[in-house]
Amino acid sequence: MTTEGELASRADSAAEDVVLRAEGLVKRYGSVTAIDGADFDLRKGEVLAVIGDNGAGKTSMIKALCGALIPDEGTIWLDGRQVRFHSPLDARHAGIETVYQTLAVAPAMDIAGNLFLGRELRKKGLLGAVFRTLDHRGMRAEAQRQLDALGVATVQNIGQLVETLSGGQRQAVAVARAAMFAQRLVIMDEPTAALGVRESAMVLDLIRRIRDNGLPVVLISHNMPHVFEIADRIHVHRLGRRVAVVKPDDYAMNEVVALMTGALRLGEDGELTKVELNNR
Ligand SMILES: Nc1ncnc2c1ncn2[C@@H]1O[C@H](COP(=O)(O)OP(=O)(O)O)[C@@H](O)[C@H]1O
Numbered sequence: 435m436t437t438e439g440e441l442a443s444r445a446d447s448a449a450e451d452v453v454l455r456a457e458g459l460v461k462r463y464g465s466v467t468a469i470d471g472a473d474f475d476l477r478k479g480e481v482l483a484v485i486g487d488n489g490a491g492k493t494s495m496i497k498a499l500c501g502a503l504i505p506d507e508g509t510i511w512l513d514g515r516q517v518r519f520h521s522p523l524d525a526r527h528a529g530i531e532t533v534y535q536t537l538a539v540a541p542a543m544d545i546a547g548n549l550f551l552g553r554e555l556r557k558k559g560l561l562g563a564v565f566r567t568l569d570h571r572g573m574r575a576e577a578q579r580q581l582d583a584l585g586v587a588t589v590q591n592i593g594q595l596v597e598t599l600s601g602g603q604r605q606a607v608a609v610a611r612a613a614m615f616a617q618r619l620v621i622m623d624e625p626t627a628a629l630g631v632r633e634s635a636m637v638l639d640l641i642r643r644i645r646d647n648g649l650p651v652v653l654i655s656h657n658m659p660h661v662f663e664i665a666d667r668i669h670v671h672r673l674g675r676r677v678a679v680v681k682p683d684d685y686a687m688n689e690v691v692a693l694m695t696g697a698l699r700l701g702e703d704g705e706l707t708k709v710e711l712n713n714r
């Protein structure tokens with residue numbers, strides 16, 4: 435038998451595990467409801483995949499979580515404290531870094547320059563404070579240390595211009611940059627969408643290492659084999675809201691796809707039931 439006290443403490447410990455949580459998010463664009471009462475939770479130490487059809491509202495929800503969009507309704511908590519982000523910078527200051535599908539790198543700058551873009555290190559003392567002189571040597575050393583820690587062996591030279599890198603290497607730079615500055619979590623919206631097989635594998639490896647180094651990761655992806663390979667839990671999004679959360683070991687890939695398309699529904703007990711076409 436479980437006492438109420440035990441149940442309460444179990445609920446508490448589950449809450450302690452939650453890094454980022456949202457309830458009842460809504461965002462309307464005129465007659466289009468992009469987010470329709472979405473709930474979300476990300477726990478410590480996990481890669482949470484977010485899957486859903488095109489237009490399901492995945493990007494919109496992620497934007498609400500990282501300050502790129504202000505929801506009309508709903509509540510967001512970071513480490514149990516309610517937060518209200520008015521811009522992506524707010525979310526960054528709170529420790530949330532986001533990597534978008536479109537590569538946000540500056541091609542004409544070198545790797546170290548890209549890693550510190552907008553957050554350059556200044557020289558210590560008067561030179562940095564008054565003349566705002568950049569500490570190039572310090573940035574290179576830190577950039578190299580960061581890439582080594584993430585096991586990004588594919589880039590040889592930290593002074594290499596980003597325009598000479600492959601798509602996968604560029605994405606690795608963007609991901610490394612997020613991991614370097616994120617204090618609480620990293621969000622990635624389809625980071626492998628534009629990449630080939632080997633390059634995707636490299637970015638997936640990187641995601642795994644970020645998680646193992648202690649930062650939880652939200653990974654939006656269309657690629658079911660990738661999701662099943664890397665996710666600890668899968669958040670299934672449909673018609674603007676979360677319809678299920680499953681573990682990849684508990685269900686087959688085709689069952690999860692059916693949840694995504696609405697052909698199957700997940701009950702409280704974990705049972706899957708068929709949904710007739712006219713009820714979807
Ligand atoms: N800025 C916007 N203005 C109008 N409609 C939008 C805007 N952003 C997204 N939408 C609409 O909201 C819905 C969800 O889009 P999105 O969040 O991009 O979905 P997903 O990332 O799952 O493909 C779509 O119907 C899309 O057309």
Ligand SMILES: [Mg+2]
Nearest residue numbers: 492493494623
């Ligand atoms: Mg999207």
